[in-house]
Amino acid sequence: MPLLIPTGKNTVMDSSLAYEQHAQSYLRERDKSPVGTRIVDQWGRSLRDGARVLELACGGGLPITRTLQEVGLQLWALDSSPTLAAEFQKRFPNIPMQCAKVQNSDFFNQRYEGVVAIGLVFLLTEPDQSDLINRVAGILEPGGRFLFTAPIETGTWRDMNTGIECRSLGQQRYRKLLQNAGLTVTKTYADVGKNNYYDVVNTR
Ligand SMILES: C[S@@+](CC[C@H](N)C(=O)[O-])C[C@H]1O[C@@H](n2cnc3c(N)ncnc32)[C@H](O)[C@@H]1O
DSSP: OOOOOOOSSOOOOOHHHHHHHTHHHHHHHHHTOOTTHHHHHHHHHTSOTTOEEEEESOTTOTTHHHHHHHTTOEEEEEESOHHHHHHHHHHOTTSOEEEOOTTTOOGGGSOEEEEEESSOGGGSOHHHHHHHHHHHHHHEEEEEEEEEEOOSSEEEEEOTTTOOEEEEEOHHHHHHHHHHTTEEEEEEEEOTTOOEEEEEEEOO
16 A cells, blocks of 8 residues: 655645545445454454454444454544445444544543554644644553554655555654654554554553
């Protein structure tokens, strides 16, 4: 997914609008893709059974939410696309779900043992990425875990689902932002699609 291709002229479009516009084509492709399931399954199993986990940008819930559910976590979820959120609610009627942007969500006003953000962080502007890291730190229990995808490299590329510009702040900057928020990267992983995952713990 995140091949680092220079984008030339910027496409200025909010990621939430872009995904809403491409929701049906995105669902068609993602529903049948297993990318990320092995890592999410392993991460989920490393939390206690029944741990409280918030999934940011859950999309239609396949395959990531289903994997998190199958390993026995207690889930809350949010996504900004009304079409994807409606599909999610049909598929997972027992998971509390908000249709909201991460920038505006109250994250259900509670704390979590885990937060997951697959395919989200690099869709946001740099200030929004930094702000999100701080807000995630604020809702994680001590020792709580944050799993998110973003490249190791710094750069921009076009999102293959929507064509909008994505930006990776790069490993050094992510580690620094996380550290300033009281979070520490314990491991990184790569999946079959060559996406990089940061496995992070709240060390405060
Ligand atoms: C690449 S998809 C990943 C979906 C899901 N995590 C998965 O791996 O299948 C990106 C998702 O982010 C959502 N999204 C984009 N911008 C968002 C924002 N500002 N707040 C919340 N969700 C957002 C989109 O609607 C879409 O579902």
